[in-house]
Amino acid sequence: QKEVEQNSGPLSVPEGAIASLNCTYSDRGSQSFFWYRQYSGKSPELIMFIYSNGDKEDGRFTAQLNKASQYVSLLIRDSQPSDSATYLCAVYTGGGNKLTFGTGTQLKVEL
Amino acid sequence: NAGVMQNPRHLVRRRGQEARLRCSPMKGHSHVYWYRQLPEEGLKFMVYLQKENIIDESGMPKERFSAEFPKEGPSILRIQQVVRGDSAAYFCASSLAAYNEQFFGPGTRLTVL
Numbered sequence: 001q002k003e004v005e006q007n008s009g010p011l012s013v014p015e016g017a018i019a020s021l022n023c024t025y026s027d028r029g030s031q032s033f034f035w036y037r038q039y040s041g042k043s044p045e046l047i048m049f050i051y052s053n054g055d056k057e058d059g060r061f062t063a064q065l066n067k068a069s070q071y072v073s074l075l076i077r078d079s080q081p082s083d084s085a086t087y088l089c090a091v092y093t094g095g096g097n098k099l100t101f102g103t104g105t106q107l108k109v110e111l
Numbered sequence: 112n113a114g115v116m117q118n119p120r121h122l123v124r125r126r127g128q129e130a131r132l133r134c135s136p137m138k139g140h141s142h143v144y145w146y147r148q149l150p151e152e153g154l155k156f157m158v159y160l161q162k163e164n165i166i167d168e169s170g171m172p173k174e175r176f177s178a179e180f181p182k183e184g185p186s187i188l189r190i191q192q193v194v195r196g197d198s199a200a201y202f203c204a205s206s207l208a209a210y211n212e213q214f215f216g217p218g219t220r221l222t223v224l
Binding site: 044049 | 144146152153154155156159166167169170202204209210211212213214215216217218
């Protein structure tokens, strides 16, 4: 079992729709969870972080965390073509020194 | 520019040469991380350093790779005797403290001919 798992996609949504990106992790001791956006040929950009169970909202983005189910998700409301990118889920594992990334979900927002 | 800085942005080496990649963390950050991203693959942790100390190098290949973060100056990732399989994007990130969010630099694209 991979430490951090994501569906590779691509996930296609129409402009204006809600995009839902999912991530599961294996280390029950993990406490810190992050979502990064990476455009092709660019470096990862931090979108959201969440430490507590529940929802955290920032503009059009909402991160959701369920530690009991070892599940973290990212919702993007009113999706725009500029949101088309690969979204990386990241979790501190191995006692906290190492940020482990999923392989990413490619999101395509279509006009 | 208060962000993470990396140089060079692009580096071309022939097999057997040495590659030196530099990273200056965000102002005020003393925790530095190096990652490697192979084409069409995910980001892989390599090493975590604080000033003058290697905290976790569990992701570093056993041979040819080394990293340092001296008291003064940038962090350096050094690859000796490069091979074609070393061709990748190498990203540096920094954080204010352990377990905190990490901010990435623009990366160094290494091509080994």
